[in-house]
Amino acid sequence: MSASPSIDPHQPYFFFDFNSPFSYLLLEQHDKWPNMPFEVLPIDYLKLLKHWGQPIPGNIPSKRVFLYRYALFRSEQLGIPFKMPPSHPFDSSKALRLAVAAGGEIGCIREIFRFIWKEGRDPSSEQGFDDLCRHVGLPDGAKMIESEDVKATLRANVERAIELGVFGVPTFVVNEQLFWGEDTLPMVLYVARSPNWLEGKEVQRISNLPRTVSEM
Structure with missing residues (x-):
């Protein structure tokens, strides 16, 4: 990997x-997020x-079934429309690059998500991606995602995540x-209101527990 981009400790x-x-x-609960940029x-x-x-979660059959059921359960709890795409996991690379090409605009990102998880569409096939581009108002998306700058930005995003210790998605970093x-x-909302909680004695103790078994 190339050198990671600099990390602003104050940037959420x-x-x-x-x-x-x-x-x-x-993301469908964006209106509940802390008021942070x-x-x-x-x-x-x-x-x-x-x-x-780490193993891919879908490679463990029982975990795969649980995750899909839990996602459906949470959507019903939250009252958020939800429909699984025709296969999963799918190749998300083109959709990710489309989000980058759109400048990371949250409205566009939300519509990409809705195309996949509200309408249950596949963004990885040629026809599916063309439909997605039209859905988000970027008919030239197939050309846009081939930009070397777009590809480099996506790689840099991964490098930044790794530098911060991110190990899965979705992840907030505050x-x-x-x-x-x-x-x-x-928890994010609580810490946003009470940032000193992370400095508490018990939080610090459990954050630095020693390991008695190095490998399981």
């Missing part, structure tokens, strides 16, 4: 991949898994602290 981030139904559900960054989460040596998963939004 939100990292996502369009393969993640939980990223979709969290989050930089919303698309990343290829498979590259994160490879970097950290003051260089990680909050992973759709169901951590209440």
Whole structure:
């Protein structure tokens, strides 16, 4: 990898991949997010898994079934329309580059998510991607995503995520602290209101627990 981009410790981030139904559900709750200028960054989460040596969740059959059921359950709990795409995981690279090409505009990102997870469409096929480009008002999207700048930006997003320690999606980063998963939004809101909580004695103790077993 090339040198990672510089990290602003005061910049809050939100990292996502369009393969993640939980990223979709969290973005649909954007009106509940803390009032912070989050930089919303698309990343290829498979590259994160490879970097950290983690297995792909869908490769464990029982975990795959649980995750799909839990995503549906959460969508019903939250009242958010939800329809699985025809296959999963899918190749999200073109959709990710489209988000970058659109300047990371949150309205465009939300519509890409809705195309996939509200309408249940496949963004990876040639026809599906053409339909997606029309859906978000970028008919030249197929050309836009071939820009070397777009590809370099997506790679830089992954490098930034790794430098921050991000290991999955969706992940909020606030003051260089990680909050992973759709169901951590209440924790993000709590820490935004009570930032000193992270400096508390018990939080610090459990954050630095020794390991008695190096490998399982």
